[in-house]
Amino acid sequence: MTDHGLLFNAFLYLSAAVIAVPTAKRLGLGSVLGYLLAGVVIGPWGLGLITNVQDILHFSEFGVVLLLFLIGLELDPQRLWSLHKPILGLGGAQVLGTILVILILGVLCGLDFNTALVAGMGLSLSSTALALQTLTEKNLLPTPMGNAGFSVLLFQDIAVIPMLAFIPLLVAGAAAEGGPNVLLAVIKVLAVIAAIVVGGRYLTRPIFRIVARTRLRELFTAFSLLLVIGIALLMEAVGLSMALGTFLAGVVLAESEYRHALETDIDPVKGLLMGLFFIGVGMSVDFGLLLQHPLLVAGLVAGLILVKLAILFALGRYFGLPPSQIPLFAFLLAAGGEFAFVLFSVAAGDGVIDHTVAAILVVVVALSMMVTPLLALLNERVIEPRYTILGKPPADEIRGESNPVIIAGFGRVGQIVGRLLHANNIPTTLLDHDPDQIEMTRTFGFKVFYGDASRVDLLQAAGADQARIIVLAIDDRQALLEMADLVRKNFPHLRVIARAWDMIHLFDLMDHGVGRIYRETFDAALAMGQEVMRELGYGAYEARRAAQRFVEHDLETISRLYAVRDKSLAERISVSTQAREELEKLMESDEESLLAQREAGWG
């Protein structure tokens, strides 16, 4: 039962995920724990369906790479710079402090210096994947605690590089190496980073535009993935962390107008790979070792979590995090992380630490990763509510990532709506499929999303979940109708205000359940008619009243004609024929109306 085909393995992973994750979420455990449990169940110590755990882990680590790319996309250079203090201060203190404490404890417990040091380095790291997944899932990244957590994780990801470089030096005699090689490596690293920054800034944009112009969605996805994989390989080639390289690329692209299209394309792939990664972690827990030394392993897990919790609590307080957020900050980062697996296997391979010790440490880390989601849950259910009971208002202000208004389609109609809102300081998000159309508006503070507005995921990325109103102003009659359905189905809370071409389109939109519909030409034509009346000697107010009364009459006529409309006929005859017939009915109705009648009354 070991060598299944690729499809069968995929079937196993996907069904495990599909069963375990919704169950876990239903129980309020979060998706990460669901994946981990799924991994345990199908892994060697569960049903034993999968055995090549290391391959899976290695492959799915690319999910972490994509995750960091996406996080980079959310952080433009300015925001990243604003974080440099917590990254260096908080992150540095956490890593060095944890290494020091574990080193001392290890030596006191009789480990030799090297083993204790490697254990300290590996265990000081937290799981970027796990913590960030939780932070993004709960939308906590914009909070002070989310910033702090992210800073620590980023520092750890950077710290892995010198740690990995440092391990071979612990083996006696290896220290003599280096010299010119190190210098060469540094130059290579700097060159690659420069290439990413410059290329990302000046090269990707024209390419993205060419790709976007083909209007083939899959080509855009393909290019997005190609970009990330290319950077990852480049980084690996010069011996840097793939995750760090793609993170850097993400930061560079954060200011690009294709940022959101990239996000929507890469996000599902990232999600799947992250899931696979967590399944891998679940599978890699060596329950044999746990059964052999149950007390030792349990003690180590508890010890590890307690030590890290203590340090994180102290740092959280020292760095002035809001008290109510410190527990979650600490619980999220208390577990070991995926880089520990890498570090321990490298150290064992180099003979710095014993293989059994490495195996035990891996189990401890994996178990701690399974325990911390539970601790976070405990925090959420037991500790956090106490803070609210104590009457402390939640100090964190979640920075609104989404605007109340989305305008889909920024052409003749959408532009006017957008300008009015812009002039009144109403934050607005724009969606348009034409990159040329919206590129310029970004400089005026609009949030701009490039892409096919009829995609649910793009709407999601544009913040449709939090927005209140969507203006449908796209320039395709049929697409607009489809989009109205899409919005009603997926975002029923959104108020829809739609543009209609003409009466026929208006009727179609009414068929699709849209309530607020505006014929794009109606008001302008009305104003023109009003102007004609004024030129003929009507008073401004009289012409205005005439137009107002005409609007009422028109609305009445429309609802009457709509009620008697023959839908089956409408489907059979062409739009232009329909339009002619409707016009005829309209004119008849205008003639019957009392508009022309002189208003009696005071003169």
Next chain:
Amino acid sequence: MKPAILVIFVHPYPRRSRVNRAMVEAIRDLPHVTVHDLYEAYPDFNIDVKYEQALLRRHEVIVFQHPMYWYSAPALLKEWLDVVLEFGFAYGPTGTALYGKEWVQAISTGNAADTYQPDARNRFTVAEFLRPFEQTVRLCGMIYRPPFLIQGVYQADVGQIGRCADKYRDFLDHYPLPQATRNPVAY
């Protein structure tokens, strides 16, 4: 030296008016008179308050020319009072912009003057109906002058309307007229 007169003309349907249009046309060429057509300027009732206040500052006599609508003025004049006569401009400790200016209403009524009597169908005199205006004027520190009335418009013929317009022109051209000649015009 003739006083600067501002005629604020308030009629929603001047095209259909019988006397008001003739009256306003008759005074347009008077050099010391500024005619300001409120319904023409603000068909959406979106009154430019600063502009109106500047106009008021520039004139000594403010004439409101309007037909009698429901024993009062057309709606836009009420809106005008509400938004233009601001606290700090027209009233309140620092609202002295209108002090000493004169207020006259030139009002046309469809019914004849004798219907505006305690025992007639309209039951009150025009002066009584205008009490809210009178008190508004007092509060703003302005001088309230009795209205220039054109009554019985429904029965008036073209010749009478012409004479009425002439009289109105005369009234503004020689403002202020001696009290004796300022009796209401009646048909």
